[in-house]
Amino acid sequence: MLSTDLFTQIGLGHYLVLSALLFCCGMAGVLLRRNAIVLLMSIELMLNAVNVSFVAFSRYLGQQEGQIMVFFVMTIAAAEAAVGLALAVSIFKRFREVNIRYFEHLKG
Amino acid sequence: MNHPILMATLLLAPFVGFLINGLRYKRHSANLAGVIATTAVVISFISAILLVVDLVGLPPETRVISVKFFEWISVASLKINAGFVLDPVSAIMILVITGVGSLIHLFSIGYMHHDAGAAKYFAYLNLFLFNMLILVLGDSLPVMFVGWEGVGLCSYLLIGFWFTDDQKAAAGMKAFVTNRVGDAAFLLGMFILFLSFGTLTFSEINQLAPTDPTLAWMNPVTLGTLFLFIGATGKSAQIPLYVWLPDAMAGPTPVSALIHAATMVTAGVYMIVRLNPLFLAAPNTMMIIAIIGALTVLLGATIGMTQWDIKKVLAYSTVSQLGYMFLACGVGAFGAAMFHLMTHAFFKALMFLGSGSVIHAMHEEQDIRKMGGLKKYLPITHWTFFFGWVAIIGLPPFAGFFSKDEILAFAFFSPLGHEALWAVGALGATLTAFYMTRLMALTFWGKSRVPKDTHPHESPPTMSIPLIVLGVLSIVGGWIGIPHVIGAILPGHPENFLEHWLHHSIKPIPGLTPFDVTTEWVLMGVSVTLAICSAFVAYHMYVQAPQKPEKVAKAIGPVYKVIYNKYFVDEAYFAGIINPLVKASKGLWYYIDVNFIDKTTYVISDVVRGGGSLVRSLQNGNIQVYAMYISLGLVATLLFLLVR
Amino acid sequence: MLLSAVVFLPMLFALIVALWPNQRTLRPLALGFALIEFALSLGIFYYFDPSSSALQLVERYPWIERFGITYFFGIDGISLWLVILTTFLTPVALLGAWKSIEERVRGFLACVFILEAAMLGTFLAMDAVFFYLFWELSLVPMYFMIGIWGGARRIYATVKFFIFTMVGSVLMLVAIIYMMFLTAEAFGTMSASLLDFYRLDIPFISGQFLSPQTLMFSAFALAFAIKVPVFPLHTWLPDAHVEAPTPGSVILAGVMLKMGTYGFMRWVMPVFPEATVHYAWFFMLIGVIGIIYGALVAMVQPDIKKLVAYSSVSHMGYILIGLFALNEFGVTGGLYQMLNHGISTGALFLLVGMIYERTHSREISRYGGLAGVLPFFTIAFFIVTLSSIAVPMTNGFIGEFLILLGAFQANSVWGYFAVSGVVLGAVYMLWMFKRVFFGPQGELVKDEHHPLHDLSVREMFVLAPMIVLVFWMGLYPSFFLNYSKASLDHFVKNQAHYELAIQSGKEVAQ
Structure with missing residues (x-):
């Protein structure tokens, strides 16, 4: 629930708006950018936006599960970044650039 | 046994x-x-x-x-x-x-x-x-139909017997197909009769046939008999389906004698006689039969006067004589029809076999312009042919006289007949005498026009014995049906044996009064005199003054041309029915099958394919575009939830 | 057990043939199998009671109980002869095509057996889903037969064939599912049994196309009409025939087309009685159009095989008007004509195949004067031609006579128009016959480098049974019709409320 006095107290609503904004930023990056590194960072941004809302809800509802989920997300994100960066590095080594269109060369 | x-x-x-x-x-x-x-x-x-x-x-x-x-x-x-x-x-x-x-x-x-x-x-x-x-x-009619189609089939095979000749094969096909038109009508006639009488057996149909004649056209009896008659016009070569018979002469000559003169072509007459009580109940059909018969008499006889092929002359003569039989049926004189059928079988088979003998002797030459004077080479053939000739032109006391005369008498006296029908019949007899004398004269009499390298010879006994037997039958065959007027003056007063024999099989014409003796004598005299005069004219023209026919032909130019070309009926059928049908079929195939139906299905498949390619562009393999779709979907869902 | 054996034995044969190691003995083996199958199907006569109109030799086991789908075979006078026709034509086609298939013989023979099983299943299955299964299964081997062993434009032909038939089938499937829901509504439990379909009372509103019965009727009728094929939907047939190898054509024309007319008799007319009566005029109309149109188009074909294919369209038109005449004569004639057409057109395709093997051409204009060179072939062809144009004493006459009588009784207008097919049939067949067999010798016939050989002993063995049947069926039709009489009587008399009982007594000894 959005709090009625939006300007006097930082409530759940603020966090959710922040989360939405962060998510939109990330999504825009994913959709528009061609650089793999930037893409990975954008995905990271989206994941973290979700994390913010998880934490906010966890606090708001007084439950632990949301925060546990955050750890899961962070772990997954780290793993994903590792794999993604490795790919990016190998692409960079080959083409001196990390544009995602070079990923097409991965297919057999 | x-x-x-x-x-x-x-x-x-x-x-x-x-x-x-x-x-x-x-x-x-x-x-x-x-x-x-x-x-x-x-x-x-x-x-x-x-x-x-x-x-x-x-x-x-x-x-x-x-x-x-x-x-x-x-x-x-x-x-x-x-x-x-x-x-x-x-x-x-x-x-x-x-x-x-x-x-x-x-x-x-x-x-x-x-x-x-x-x-x-x-x-x-x-x-x-x-x-x-x-x-x-x-x-029953279906069993008859088995034979009916069967004889047509054999006729097809025998006409096209020398199949390597394209024209002969075509003549066979023409015969079969023309007959098939009649057969289709025969089938319809059977259906109509079956659905109104519930049976197709002759005896039962004849029993169930209404005794009161009906004048309605759409009556099952009238319609049924009419369709059966159309069937008969096919088999028996009457207008409008006679066209196959002259072409059928492409077959071996004995075939023409057996099938196309003596037996098969009379099947239509026989069928009508078989169902005579039924046909009597349909005066409208009878009228049509009589008219068609009379017209065919004239048609066959006129064309016969102009043909040069010995077999074609005989073929048109057959068409004409069959016309007499139908005329007889049409006026209710079924006995007379059977009588003429029989005598015709004798003398026409004789003449066809005689022509076969001539053709055999002339080494397959059929053109009578290249004959003449064959009398001295082929005495047996000539004399037997001679008796056929006197029989067909109706000289008393030969076979044709009695039967033809009986038909003419009935045409005049029968309540179903008419004076005009008699007149047409008598005219036909006159023409018959003319073209038959012409045939005799050109083939056997007069000066020989035989090419030098042809040496005509008399045929072997296997061929001459049948000729002699048939010749005798042509002389005496008519004596089984001597009319009462003549019987009355003959010694021993021979009765009309045939009439007696058929008495229980043939229903009398309703309202028939006994013939007036004087009138009958006059009619008989008139037709015989006309025939004899006409025979003399023909003899004069073709033996004594051979240049005359050409002059006459020239004098009546266009008329001669039309008759010589058989009234252009074949051409009309081709131009009016066959060619348009073939053309239309090609059109159907090309425009409807290939272009319309197939193209329509192509249109359907093209629409499907077009739709597919439209959707295909959405799946281009670019992950960012997919992500875009997902986000758009998300936004749309959110908006939907908000607006709702 | 017997019917299951009849249906599934060919499947087993297909498997054996597909795995058979020896290439040389393959053909005799397949022929032997086909003959065994034929003999087995003759065993049906032993148990079949011709005096009963009920469904006999029934085998019925639950299969998917939740939807009321059963494993359900049964036979009656309507399907009996079609089954025999199928098992009879298969060995004939195999022997006739001894030499025409040179490559991938194994696969071809397997296809033939699978096809045989599928067709038999179609004729014997009494459960809608089960029926549909066989109906669709029959498409697959035919698809391969044309697509792999066919002529030059085979891919075009197969795709056309497949798509045409699929369009109809899919609608039929929808209708079947709808019908199953209707049974659930009417009887409480869902059922796909044909006998339950018969008992359904499907609402019918005359003149309204969207009434359930009319819709279902149209869906079924469309599927069968494409298979028959009926006039505007027939264009797949000439292409499929021209491209198909000889045995494919024989089976396609001989049996597969009858699946359509059989479908009308079994699945349309009794299930949707009101719609059938109400729309009978339409089927009579397209039947008559088919007769005339097929004959006219056949007349101008330059290719013998295409001519025969179009003649099939014409003949199937006869069957259609016979069935929709809805009286004893028409229906009996229709069923009889199905058998006749199987024999005569099957034989025609065999003969065309034989001459094609010799000259590798089907173009009529290149022939001529064959009669002088191949007398026995000519005689055989002529007899079959006679059967095809329905000359009395051959089988064709009985069928055509009854159908025309039936059509005439139903409404004389149809009779008047349909009878023209009698003339046109003679025209196109005899014209073709004249151009191929009579006249001066054509270029293919007088080719001295490749002298033509008359029928071999094998070919005579193929044709002899066909010719015997032509006359047997023409001279003594009672033998054949007596087995179907009870069923057909029942069919016509109870058209409005058709039900099929199950014969219990004389069950097959298991």
Whole structure:
């Protein structure tokens, strides 16, 4: 629930708006950018936006599960970044650039 | 002997002959094949005689021998037996068929002896007789139809016997297809009769036939008989389906004698006589039959006057004579029709065989302009042909006189007849006398126009014996039906045997009054005088003054041309029916099948394919675009939830 | 057990043939199998009671109980002869095509057996889903037969064939599912049994196309009409025939087309009685159009095989008007004509195949004067031609006569128009016959480098049974019709409320 006095107290609503904004930023990056590194960072941004809302809800509802989920997300994100960066590095080594269109060369 | 066995022998003897010759046809010599075939027919003839003798022994009221072999078709109320019935009418027919048939088979042995396909020829001929006997003896319309189509089939095979000649093969096909038009009408006639009477057996139809004539056109009796008559015009070469018969002369000449003169072409007449009570109940049909018959008499006779091919002349003569028979049927004189059918079988078979003998002698030459004076080379042929000639032009006391005269008398006196019909008949007789004399004169008399390298010779005995027998029959054949007026003045007062014989099979014409004796004598005198005068004119023109015919032809120029070209009927059929049909069919195939239906299905498949390619562009493999779709979907879902 | 054996034995044969190691003995083996199958199907006569109109030799086991789908075979007078026709034509086609298939023989023979099983299943299955299964299964081997062993444009032909038939089938499937829901509504439990379909009372509103019965009727009728094929939907047939190898054509024309007319008899007319009566005029109309149109188009074909294919369109038109005449004559004639057409057109395709093997051409204009060179072939062809144009004493006449009589009784207008097919049939067949067999010798016939040989002993063995049947069926139709009489009587008399009982007594000894 959005709090009625939006300007006097930082409530759940603020966090959710922040989360939405962060998510939109990330999504825009994913959709528009061609650089793999930037893409990975954008995905990271989206994941973290979700994390913010998880934490906010966890606090708001007084439950632990949301925060546990955050750890899961962070772990997954780290793993994903590792794999993604490795790919990016190998692409960079080959083409001196990390544009995602070079990923097409991965297919057999 | 018992009847089923005799009947089976009668029917199956030619069939067995067909099988023997047909299955082993390559290994038979022509003579052996001929002997086998002839024996088969003679066996048939003997069984026919035995059967008829038994028939004569029965009391006149119940003079019927019927034999049922097995049940052929049995569906719901339709029950058709493979049943055969011999009564006075069919007795005449089987005697003519097997008798004349035997003679023609005998003749063929000589005629075909140097033909490589003789065995095949005899096989077909036997098959024809088998079918003809089925036609004649069948006890119901469908069984008759079996023979009806069967004889058409054999006719097809025999006309196209020398199949390597394209024209002969085409003539066979023309005959079959034209006959098929009639057969289709025959089928319709059967359906109409079956649905109104519930039976197709002759005896039952005749019993159920209404006794009061109906004048309505859409009445089942009128319609049914009309369709049957159309069937008959096909088989019996009447207007408008006569066109196949002249072309049918492409077959071997004995075939023309047997099939296209004596037997098959009379099937239509026979069928009408068989159903005479039914036809009498439909005066409208009778009127049409009489008119068509009369017109055909004139048509055949006029064309016959102009033809140069000996067989074509005889063919048109047959068309014309068949017209007489239908004229007789149309005025209700069924007995006279049967009588003329019989005498015609004798003299026309004789003349066809005679022409065969001539053609044989002339080494396959059929053009009478290249003949003349053959009398001295072919005495037997000439004299027998001579008796055929006097018979057909109706000189008393030869066969044709009695039968033709009876028809003319009925045409005049019958309440179904008309003076005009008599006049047409008499005119036809006059024309007949003319073209037949012309044929005699050009072939046998006058100066010889035979090419130098042709040496005509008389035919072997196997060919001349049938000629002589038929010649005798042409003389005496008419004596079984001597009309009362003549019988009255003859010593011993011979009665009309034929009339007596057919008495119980043929229904009298309602309202017929006895003939006025004086008028009958006058009519007879007029027609005979006309015929004799016309014969003299023809003799004068073609023997004494051979340059005259050309002058006459020139004088009546266009008329002659139209008649010479057979009234352009063939051309009209081609231009009016056949060519448009073929063209239309090509159009149907090209425009409807290939272009319309197929193209329509292509359109459907193109639409599907087009739709597919439209959607395909959405799946281009770019992950960012997919992500875009996902986000758009998300946004749309959110908006939807908000707006709701 | 017997019917299951009849249906599934060919499947087993297909498997054996597909795995058979020896290439040389393959053909005799397959022929032997086909003959065994034929003999087995003749065993049906032993148990079949011709006096009963009920469903006989029934085998019925639950299969998917939740939807009321059963494993359900049964036979009656309507399907009996079609089954025999199928098992009879298969060995004939195999022997006739002894030499025409040179490559991948194994696969071809397996296809033939699978096809045979599928067709038999179609004729015997009494459960809608089960029926549909066989109906669709029959498409697959035919698809391969044309697509792999076919002529030059085979891919086009197969795709056309497949798509045409699929369009109809899919609608039929929808209708079947709808019908199953209707049974659930009417009887409480869902059922796909044909006998339950018969008992359904499907609402019918005359003149309204969207009434359930009319819709279902149209869906079924469309599927069968494409298979028959009926006039505007027939264009797949000539292409399929021309491209198909000889045995494919024989089976396609001989049996597969009858699946359509059989479908009408079994699945349309009794299930949707009101719609059938109400729309009978339409089927009579397209039947008559088919007769005339097929004959006219056949007349101008330059290719013999295409001519025969179009003649099939014409003949199937006869069957259609016979069935929709809805009286004893028409229906009996229709059923009889199905058998006749199987025999005569099957034989025609065999003969065309034989001459094609010799000259590798089907163009009519290149022939001429064959009669002088191949006398036995000519005789055989002529007899079959006679059967095809329905000359009395051949089988064709009985069928055509009854059908025309039936059509005439139903409404004389149809009779008048349909009878023209009698003339046109003679025209196109005899014209073709004249151009191929008569006249001066054509270029293919007088080719001295390749002298033509008359029928071999094998070919005579193929044709002899066909010719015997032509005359047997023409001279003594009672033999054949007696087995179907009770069923057909029942069919016509109870058209409005058709039900099929199950014969219990004379069950097959298991």
